[in-house]
Amino acid sequence: MSPAIIFQLHIVLGYVPWLLCFGAYIWPRLKSMDPLEAQRAIATLHSFRFFGLVFIVPGVVGPDLPAGFATPAAYGDFASGLLAILALLSVRTRPLFWLFVISFNVAGAVDLIVDYYHGIQFDLPSAAGALAATYAIPIVYVPILMITHVAAFYLLLRPQPKAARAFAGDAAAS
Template sequence: MSSQTVFLTHLVLGYVPWLLFFGAYIWPRLNAMDHFDVQRAIAVVHSFRVIGLAFLLPGVVGSSLPAGFATFAAYGNLATGVLAMLALLAIRIRPLFWLLVLAFNLVGVADIALDSYHAVQVNLPAVAGELGGMYAFLIIYMPLQMISHLTAFYLLARSQLDAVSSDVGDAAGS
């Protein structure tokens, strides 16, 4: 099997165990939690994205890793991680917390989407060995990042719909 095939297989199948784990253990717990606490937990997961700066470290990644991919991936992860940490620091200022939650999720999804685009543009699967230690980051951590971003957006939308329905119900009862 070619290295390209192995990389793409890892990338796609990396979602399967996370989705199974998420469905069996994480989602039931998150679904029962307060929306604020869920977003706080998701922010903790994303605060570790600062590890993505390692895409810039020679010795962690190979010297032939395309700079167009590495630089953007590193700084996109850094931005997402810092925004997530700021959200955690702002927990006592709820409007700021919610703004930062939205920000780190938007930046995080954009980062993953643009990294995927750049990976295709530079044919990253052909040089997957140049990812070095960051190979595991893409295969293990990136699927969790995307799943948790989508969960955050779903729960943000659901809480907004719940608030609107509550307001409509209150207005109808008046």
């Protein structure tokens, strides 16, 4: 099997264990949590996205990694991670927290979609070896990021029971 096919297989199969784990353990817990706490948990995971900057560190990635992929991926992750950190830091100021939650999820999901697009555009599977030490990021980390963005959007858009809305309003007033 060629390295390009192995990389594509890794990308696809990276979602399978995360979807199984997410469905069995994470999603039931997130759905049962207070909406703020669920988004806070998701933001905590995404707050580590600053390490996407490794895509532009010489010596960590190979010189043949397409800059058209690496640079936007690095800075998109960095921006998403900073927005997630800002969400976590602003949890006591609810309107600001929700603004940052929406912001990091929109920015983060768009970043991952653009990264997939650039991966195709710049034929990343053929240059997968140039990912070097960062090879595991798109295989292991990106799937759970995308899955949690989808979950975050679902949780943001689902109707809240009246009791939960009243509780959230009481908490914001205190």
